[in-house]
Amino acid sequence: MEAYDTIAEEYRDSKRLSFREHVERYTLFEMVGDVRGKRVLDMACGDGFYTRLLKRAGASAVTGVDISAAMIDLADGEERRSPLGCEYVQADAGAFEPAEPVDLVVAAYLLNYAATREQLLRFCRVCHDALRPAGRFVGVNDNVRNPPAPGVSWKMYGLEKSCANPPAEGDVIRYAVTNPDGRRFEFDNFYLRPETYAEAFREAGFQRFRWVDVSLHPAQRGDSFWDDFMTHPPIVAFEASR
Numbered sequence: 001m002e003a004y005d006t007i008a009e010e011y012r013d014s015k016r017l018s019f020r021e022h023v024e025r026y027t028l029f030e031m032v033g034d035v036r037g038k039r040v041l042d043m044a045c046g047d048g049f050y051t052r053l054l055k056r057a058g059a060s061a062v063t064g065v066d067i068s069a070a071m072i073d074l075a076d077g078e079e080r081r082s083p084l085g086c087e088y089v090q091a092d093a094g095a096f097e098p099a100e101p102v103d104l105v106v107a108a109y110l111l112n113y114a115a116t117r118e119q120l121l122r123f124c125r126v127c128h129d130a131l132r133p134a135g136r137f138v139g140v141n142d143n144v145r146n147p148p149a150p151g152v153s154w155k156m157y158g159l160e161k162s163c164a165n166p167p168a169e170g171d172v173i174r175y176a177v178t179n180p181d182g183r184r185f186e187f188d189n190f191y192l193r194p195e196t197y198a199e200a201f202r203e204a205g206f207q208r209f210r211w212v213d214v215s216l217h218p219a220q221r222g223d224s225f226w227d228d229f230m231t232h233p234p235i236v237a238f239e240a241s242r
């Protein structure tokens with residue numbers, strides 16, 4: 001049984017939190033750019049939320065990969081209800097091999113499931129090897145450059161995080177999410193230093209790796225509701241190319 005098997009529906013519904021649309025989704029699609037005609041792999045696809053958006057944005061083929069059977073069931077169910085041509089595979093992203101190279105790999109919150117440098121390197125290698133030469137790997141992640149600290153709270157955005165202060169390599173980061181309907185659920189990520197990420201990308205063979213600060217949708221800018229979130233963002237984006 002995988003961790004998300006017991007929280008699959010709650011996790012799916014957390015996409016209704018405002019930060020997920022106005023910051024996470026906006027930033028991710030700024031990084032994804034024009035996907036028309038591209039072959040895409042969505043690693044740790046969950047219930048397929050971004051898999052579907054990538055296909056709707058014009059990708060020629062999108063495969064979503066997730067280790068949780070319950071998350072893949074949700075994704076498959078949505079595909080049966082409203083067919084888009086997305087393909088879903090239940091597999092460990094650390095051991096996945098696509099049938100053909102892709103133009104773009106997307107990973108929204110996969111890498112923060114690596115508890116060790118070795119596991120992070122495995123994820124990076126799989127994503128690197130899945131790409132055609134010069135293909136890109138983009139995603140969003142737990143913001144390991146801004147770990148939880150006293151005085152910083154994301155509760156008003158539906159998100160709580162706790163861990164040792166400061167966190168050490170491999171420490172658990174406990175997330176508690178409260179959905180707009182009041183349902184609260186928890187899951188764990190792991191902390192690895194930002195430098196460990198940079199090393200893993202380099203060792204996996206990526207030419208270029210950079211962290212990208214998240215941005216707020218232009219329509220929301222100027223609303224002070226976002227001040228705390230954007231001053232201490234709990235999530236970060238990244239971009240690398242093969």
Ligand SMILES: C[S@@+](CC[C@H](N)C(=O)[O-])C[C@H]1O[C@@H](n2cnc3c(N)ncnc32)[C@H](O)[C@@H]1O
Binds near residue numbers: 065
């Ligand atoms: C925070 S959710 C993100 C889901 C989706 N990307 C999204 O943004 O809605 C993290 C997902 O990572 C998946 N996951 C964790 N470890 C994994 C692994 N080794 N291989 C594939 N998926 C994994 C979980 O099952 C879960 O669905």
